[in-house]
Amino acid sequence: MTVLITPGHHEITDTLIMYGLVEALKMRDPFAEVIVVPSGDRYRILTNIDEGEIHYILEEFGKKSYITNLYLYETSQMNILPPVIRLHMLQRGNENRQQENIINSFKFLQELSGEISKLKKNNLIKKLIYIDENHKFLESRKELETLCGKRKKSGKFPSVVANLPIAPFGGTLQGVGSYYLCKLCVALAWIGLYYYSSRIVLSSKDSQQTFVHIFKPESESKGETILMLKNISQINLLRQSIFKNSNLNLHTSAVPLLLLCFGETSAAISTVNLKSIVYTFTNEKKGPTWRTAIRNIATYQVNSLIKFVEYSKIYSDKLLRLIDVLLRDRDSDGMLALSTLSQAIIYQDKDQLYSAFREIRRVLSKNKRENLLDQGIIKAAFESIA
Ligand SMILES: [Zn+2]
Structure with a gap:
């Protein structure tokens, strides 16, 4: 049994690296045994693939996967990046440098x-490819040398x-500089971000708000479930249009509910303990340049939300239309009702659930769509927090 251990940079970066690794191992052999065991911010990835093959598998993934080929062979010839890539890179105003970093890794x-x-x-070598559990440091008798993860490009x-x-904790600090990771961590994290994150972008002329969502498995899970x-x-x-040019005030707690409703x-997936991590960037236009900052990182336990969506599918056929009407409500009342509903289910709070349904009824009657909140959805919500 081979064990790979993610470096321990940060729960977001490690989660993305874990996804990159699972994606590569499973693409090479869909029947390979892959088990992900979370441990704090890090993950152990257990597999029956031979230790000596790991770097060949990663290399092959680099040569064959859609995302690496898109960057290496297509974007270099384009003056205008395709929307899927712009959405992937997220950090507005810094696209060229990001693209360069991604291509290099x-x-x-x-x-x-x-x-x-x-x-x-x-x-x-074992440190680089995560077989040695100390990927970040090299210890000698004289000193502790950093191999990956510091504010200097050397090593x-x-x-x-x-x-x-990919590293919301490591923004550029004035006088201190940027945060550097080894090219393998960077490549795997961008691959993880591409395949395993969802993004909701709210934009207006001079500002943009981007919500990035990733799941963090908190119990042992099989590669197939990942x-x-x-x-x-x-x-x-594919579902960005509803938010285009929107002035909606989206609360982060509504993000996991929206994704679970619209996604497959x-x-x-309810066999695994899942946490949602939602991190938010704000981009503001100052003169000709865009400034990007991380505004907030929020986490939620989402197993009861997953149950709610599952039960709603059984008891009702109106959940998606209900969410859609709430999102399209012209004032922010619909969005507010959605976040109340999401929070009530996440925190398993019955009183708040009653208020959520009152808020939802008010928005529906304003929009003359009262029929969309049926007994099935209400039953699903109460059963999911029981
Ligand atoms: Zn690294």
Whole structure:
């Protein structure tokens, strides 16, 4: 049994790296045994794939996957980036530098065998490909040397700037500089972000707000179950239009409910303890340039929300239309009702659930769609918090 251990940079970055690794292992062999065991901010990935094959599998993924090929062979010839890439990079005003960082790390992934042979020492190789649990540091008798994750570009592992979307904890500090991660961490995290995050963008002329959502498995899960989480994010890539040019005031607690409703959920994902991480960027236009900052990182336990969506599908056929009407409500009342509903279910609060349904009824009657809140949805909500 081979065990890979994510570096322990931050719960968001490690979750993205874990997704990148599972995606690569499962793409090579869908029947390979892959088990993800969370431990704090880090993950152990257990697999029956031989230790000596890991770097070949990563390299092959770098050569064959859609996302690496999109960057390496297509975006370099384009003056205007396709929307899927702009959405992927997220950090407005910094697209060219982000693109460069991504391309550099994807190239590294594609040439991983060659890059590894430059490291020569076996202990460094094991550290780089996460077999040694201390990927970040090299300890010698004299000193503790940082290999990956610091505010300087030097060291034994080739590194690039970790942009905010994959490392929201590591923004550029004035006088201190940018945050650097090794190219393997960066490549895997961007791959994880592409396949496993969902994004909701609210934009106006001079500002933009981006909500990024990822699931963090908090109990042992099979690789197959991890792959199912991809269905939720991928479908949400296509559902941006409703939020275009919107002045809606979206509360982060409504994000997991929206994604679970519009995405493809499966009963299998409720076998895992899942946390939602929602992080928000704000982009503001100052003169000709855009400034980006991380505004907030929120986390929610979402198993009761998953139950609610599952039960609603059984008891009612109106949930999606209900959500749609609430989202399209001209004032922010519909959105507010949605966040109350989401919070009531997340925190399993009956009183708040009654208020949520009162708020929802008010918005529906304003829009003359009272019929959309049926007994099935109400039953599903109360059963999900029972
Ligand atoms: Zn690294």
